[in-house]
Amino acid sequence: MARPRQALLTRERIVEAAAALIDAEGIDACSMRRLATELGVQGPSLYNHFATKAEIVDAVAEAVVAQVDISVFRGNDWREGLRLWAKSYHAVLAAHPNVVPVLATGPGRRPAGLAMAEAVYGALIEAGWSRARATHIGALMRYLITGSALGSFALGFEADPELYDRFPHLHRAHELAAHRAAVDEGAFELGLDLLINSLSDRYDQGVRR
Amino acid sequence: MARPRQALLTRERIVEAAAALIDAEGIDACSMRRLATELGVQGPSLYNHFATKAEIVDAVAEAVVAQVDISVFRGNDWREGLRLWAKSYHAVLAAHPNVVPVLATGPGRRPAGLAMAEAVYGALIEAGWSRARATHIGALMRYLITGSALGSFALGFEADPELYDRFPHLHRAHELAAHRAAVDEGAFELGLDLLINSLSDRYDQGVRR
DNA sequence: TGTAAAAACTTACGCCGCTAGTTTAAGCAC
DNA sequence: GTGCTTAAACTAGCGGCGTAAGTTTTTACA
Known part of the structure; x- marks a missing residue:
C-alpha cells in the first residue's frame, strides 16, 4: 500500500491504542510491530508520526498525568x-x-x-x-x-x-x-x-x- | 571449547559481574551476551547456571537487599x-x-x-x-x-x-x-x-x- | 573402566527497535 | 491543468535480544 487517500494514523490514534495496549497487557506487549498491528498497519509506519518508541510511551504517560x-x-x-x-x-x-x-x-x-x-x-x-x-x-x-x-x-x-x-x-x-x-x-x-x-x-x- | 578442566563460571561470579555491569551501565546494558562477554564466555553458557535472565537479575537484587x-x-x-x-x-x-x-x-x-x-x-x-x-x-x-x-x-x-x-x-x-x-x-x-x-x-x- | 552428568560450545528461531529506500496520493505554485 | 514537493503508507533488512537445541569434552562415580 502506498499513501492512502485518507490517513490511517494520527498521533492521537496511536497514543490511544498504545495506552489501551499497555493498560490491557503491560508495557512489554506494546512493541512497535504489535501496536501497528493493533492499528491495522505495518510496524515502521508509526515512524511517520513519532521519532522513537520512547516518544510514544512518553505521550501515553503525559495523557495519564493530564487526568x-x-x-x-x-x-x-x-x-x-x-x-x-x-x-x-x-x-x-x-x-x-x-x-x-x-x-x-x-x-x-x-x-x-x-x-x-x-x-x-x-x-x-x-x-x-x-x-x-x-x-x-x-x-x-x-x-x-x-x-x-x-x-x-x-x-x-x-x-x-x-x-x-x-x-x-x-x-x-x-x-x-x-x-x-x-x-x-x-x-x-x-x-x-x-x-x-x-x-x-x-x-x-x-x-x- | 568443550567442557574446561576448571569451570569458568559459578553462580557467584555471574551475579558479581551482573551487579557490576548494572551498577556501571544500567540494566539495559546487562544482556546475556554482554554479560557473558564480560566473563570471557559465550552467551548461552550462562544457562548452565541460571534458567533465565530474570533469575540472574533476581539474584542481583537479592544481593543488594542482603546488604x-x-x-x-x-x-x-x-x-x-x-x-x-x-x-x-x-x-x-x-x-x-x-x-x-x-x-x-x-x-x-x-x-x-x-x-x-x-x-x-x-x-x-x-x-x-x-x-x-x-x-x-x-x-x-x-x-x-x-x-x-x-x-x-x-x-x-x-x-x-x-x-x-x-x-x-x-x-x-x-x-x-x-x-x-x-x-x-x-x-x-x-x-x-x-x-x-x-x-x-x-x-x-x-x-x- | 564404562557411563552419566556437567559445562563449555555452535547454530538458529522469532522477536525487538529502527533505517533505508520505494510507491502513491495530496496539496500547492504557476 | 501540470508539475513539484511533501506526506504516509509500504517492503526489506540490520544488529541485538532471550533462549532452545544439539554437540563436544571433561569430570566424577558405580
Missing part, C-alpha cells in the same frame, strides 16, 4: 488541596498501573507534568512554605503516591505457606495477596493522613522551613 | 529500629540506583527480602501494633524508601529555563538538578521524621491499630 485534577488547589486551603490532589493522582495511577513504572522515573518534562509541579509547588509557596521545604514536600508526596502505586506490597508474598517456616511473623503473609487492594489503600491513606497532619501541625506552630 | 542492616531492630525501641533500618535501606539503594527499579516492583520472595519483612513486621507486632497497622506501616516505609530512591525528583527538570515561562513558580526549577542529591536527601529525611514522629505520637496515645 490528575490540579484544580483542587484553587479555592482550598493548602492542606485540603494537597490531600485532594494526592487522592486524585493516586486514583489515576490505580486505574493505569502498567504506566506507573514509566512515571516513577521522573516527573516528566512534558506540559502536564510541569503544570502539576507548578500547581503543587505554587500552592505550597503561596501558603508560606520556604522554597526548600516546598520542594521537599512535593517530592515527598510523589514518593508516597508513586511508591504506593508501583509495587503492590502485598503481592510480593507468594501463596506457598511453607516458604515462611523460618519467618514466624510472616506465617500468614500469603493471605495478603487476597487483600492486596485493601492493604495498599490502607497504607496510602495512613501515609497521607500522617504526612499532612504532621505538616499541618508544623505549619500551625510557625515552622515553615 | 541492608536488619540487626538494628534488636536492642532498639521500635521507633529507633525503624529509623535506623530505613536509613540503612536508603543508603544501600542510593549506592545501587540502577537496581532500584527491580526492587520497586515487589519485596521479593527470596530469603533476604523475606528476612527483612520478618524483621520489620516482627518488631512492629512485638511493639504492640495490630497486624493490620503493622502491615500498613511496613508498606508505607517501603513507599518512602523506594519512592525516594527511584526517580530523583530534582532530575526531572531540564536545564532549559525558557521551558518554564508558563510556570512562574518553576522559573528556578532547572537549578534543582545541580542539588539533586541534597533535595532527595532532604525530602527523605523530612518524610522519615514526619512519619516516625507522628506514628510515635499515636503510639504514645495508645492508638495502635
Whole structure:
C-alpha cells in the first residue's frame, strides 16, 4: 500500500491504542510491530508520526498525568488541596498501573507534568512554605503516591505457606495477596493522613522551613 | 571449547559481574551476551547456571537487599529500629540506583527480602501494633524508601529555563538538578521524621491499630 | 573402566527497535 | 491543468535480544 487517500494514523490514534495496549497487557506487549498491528498497519509506519518508541510511551504517560485534577488547589486551603490532589493522582495511577513504572522515573518534562509541579509547588509557596521545604514536600508526596502505586506490597508474598517456616511473623503473609487492594489503600491513606497532619501541625506552630 | 578442566563460571561470579555491569551501565546494558562477554564466555553458557535472565537479575537484587542492616531492630525501641533500618535501606539503594527499579516492583520472595519483612513486621507486632497497622506501616516505609530512591525528583527538570515561562513558580526549577542529591536527601529525611514522629505520637496515645 | 552428568560450545528461531529506500496520493505554485 | 514537493503508507533488512537445541569434552562415580 502506498499513501492512502485518507490517513490511517494520527498521533492521537496511536497514543490511544498504545495506552489501551499497555493498560490491557503491560508495557512489554506494546512493541512497535504489535501496536501497528493493533492499528491495522505495518510496524515502521508509526515512524511517520513519532521519532522513537520512547516518544510514544512518553505521550501515553503525559495523557495519564493530564487526568490528575490540579484544580483542587484553587479555592482550598493548602492542606485540603494537597490531600485532594494526592487522592486524585493516586486514583489515576490505580486505574493505569502498567504506566506507573514509566512515571516513577521522573516527573516528566512534558506540559502536564510541569503544570502539576507548578500547581503543587505554587500552592505550597503561596501558603508560606520556604522554597526548600516546598520542594521537599512535593517530592515527598510523589514518593508516597508513586511508591504506593508501583509495587503492590502485598503481592510480593507468594501463596506457598511453607516458604515462611523460618519467618514466624510472616506465617500468614500469603493471605495478603487476597487483600492486596485493601492493604495498599490502607497504607496510602495512613501515609497521607500522617504526612499532612504532621505538616499541618508544623505549619500551625510557625515552622515553615 | 568443550567442557574446561576448571569451570569458568559459578553462580557467584555471574551475579558479581551482573551487579557490576548494572551498577556501571544500567540494566539495559546487562544482556546475556554482554554479560557473558564480560566473563570471557559465550552467551548461552550462562544457562548452565541460571534458567533465565530474570533469575540472574533476581539474584542481583537479592544481593543488594542482603546488604541492608536488619540487626538494628534488636536492642532498639521500635521507633529507633525503624529509623535506623530505613536509613540503612536508603543508603544501600542510593549506592545501587540502577537496581532500584527491580526492587520497586515487589519485596521479593527470596530469603533476604523475606528476612527483612520478618524483621520489620516482627518488631512492629512485638511493639504492640495490630497486624493490620503493622502491615500498613511496613508498606508505607517501603513507599518512602523506594519512592525516594527511584526517580530523583530534582532530575526531572531540564536545564532549559525558557521551558518554564508558563510556570512562574518553576522559573528556578532547572537549578534543582545541580542539588539533586541534597533535595532527595532532604525530602527523605523530612518524610522519615514526619512519619516516625507522628506514628510515635499515636503510639504514645495508645492508638495502635 | 564404562557411563552419566556437567559445562563449555555452535547454530538458529522469532522477536525487538529502527533505517533505508520505494510507491502513491495530496496539496500547492504557476 | 501540470508539475513539484511533501506526506504516509509500504517492503526489506540490520544488529541485538532471550533462549532452545544439539554437540563436544571433561569430570566424577558405580
